[in-house]
Amino acid sequence: MHGGGMRIGEAAHRAGVTVKAVRYYESLGLITPARLANGYRDYGEGDVRLLREIKTLSLLGIPVERTRPFLDCLTAGSAHADDCPASLAGYREVIDELTARIDGLTARRAALAAQLREAAYRNSAARPPDDAGETMHDYSQLPPGLPVPEDDGAADHLPGLKLPHIELGDTTGGTVVLDALGTGRTVLYIYPLAGRPDTDLPEGWNAIPGARGCTPETCGFRDHHQELTDAGAARVFGLSSQDGDYQREFADRLGLPFPILSDPDRRLADALDLPTFRAGSLTLFKRLTLIVRDGEIEHAFYPIFPPDQHARQVLTWLRENPLPAG
Template structure:
């Protein structure tokens, strides 16, 4: 067969086939007119090279697999040399993963430092209102009861709902990916100069959104190392309000805005009213492959909740298939 037909059947370019030939991985016959003449075995070899390359094995290191096929083995990885090539490729990928993880950790550290540096003239710990600092919790807050309002959530699929994040992107909740995503849902975050709803401290589970956010900020790197792919805060506050909180508190993760409480309506999440406004009750979802693995509810005390989530992640590593 001609090179164009081989390339089409193996789903590669003719340029790729010529490159494989230059490495001696594919050796076509020659017709009387000098044209290359490829056989069915060449199609299989090229497909094997392509499949191995997609796994991260460099083209020039596919030779043991091709020699295994040439020796008559039904599979390219039936030979000891093929297994050794697998191990070498795994070792190389492991080194790259470790190097990338180190770079990621450095970037996260730089992000946290830069976010704190640019958080404003007044450090967060000095920010407060007449009612006291949003970073501290008043004594004797009422403890929310476990009313079973989140018991139905584990095993539930996330809805095809798109929410705007603080980076201005629409995030589809049913497309969060195979790695675990931690979404802590809270009623509203106070900020200096803004009054909280009347009677806020007397509503079980209402007070403590800022300390909770700071806890996830401080444990962010730990959560990633424990297997979380992403962390989001979620509330019904608008994106501009949430952006102010992200900048002031130096949060290394984004917030999701759900002003219509669409997630509550889709999943039957618990809500409450304050000053005539419907708000989310505090809870946290651990989502993997678009399915809720675990739900934390009630959440108390909120300033220790990030540590509770971290402990759960460490105690419940994801099952591999």
């Protein structure tokens, strides 16, 4: 390349690389600037173009040492560094190497995911499908720093309303008719979306106030189920908009002693004007719990936080508000 009156610092600056990088490229013979009479390197526009090309190819994942065919293509007068057959061959070689690396990493990832899936379900009555997702999570614990939901008054209208005539499938394979639950009190806790170990939650889930915590909440109702019954709850149900198969896996995995209802069309939200929220493409119930007595909503818990302590809150309310004798 002919000189152009540039010192190494200016050439590096114009090409967007470091002086150290320029010296390294020269040591590999990729850049050969002219020499002045005093021995100083003299860089020209052609050198800057080569430096820029090396940087571009490096960002694509092509090692510096393998950029020579591209640089030779430019030096030969081509308008683009990949106009020459040798450059195209260079692309193919790197693509083939990346493909081999991806295949190897994918196999390792699948093996690790299978081991994690096996460990996550080892003590569960439910088994994941063979093609279960590879990302596994523990949703039984609440992470620190979750945002606290505020009371927006969206449940103030519920006490005194009758439950509508809606038939919902449950995790036992049966059907529950909401306006025919029977006499006595029913605890109906409504939650947005329960995670499972092999499935990712919606993006940004932890940042949505009141969203995270459906599994710990459900574990609380499971662990206090007998106490809730002793305190006057004739029946306990969970409810969300997830489909029946998802709900059954959830109930089996947690070993629930009560059914979970599936309302994928959120008919109960429409009928009672229950609060909902958006998470990505999903519309979900906000977390709330209804105490239903003889078909009528007696009390509504909303908002609920922290969800892992909510079953105790319901238990305390039942004990402090016993049904009249007889």
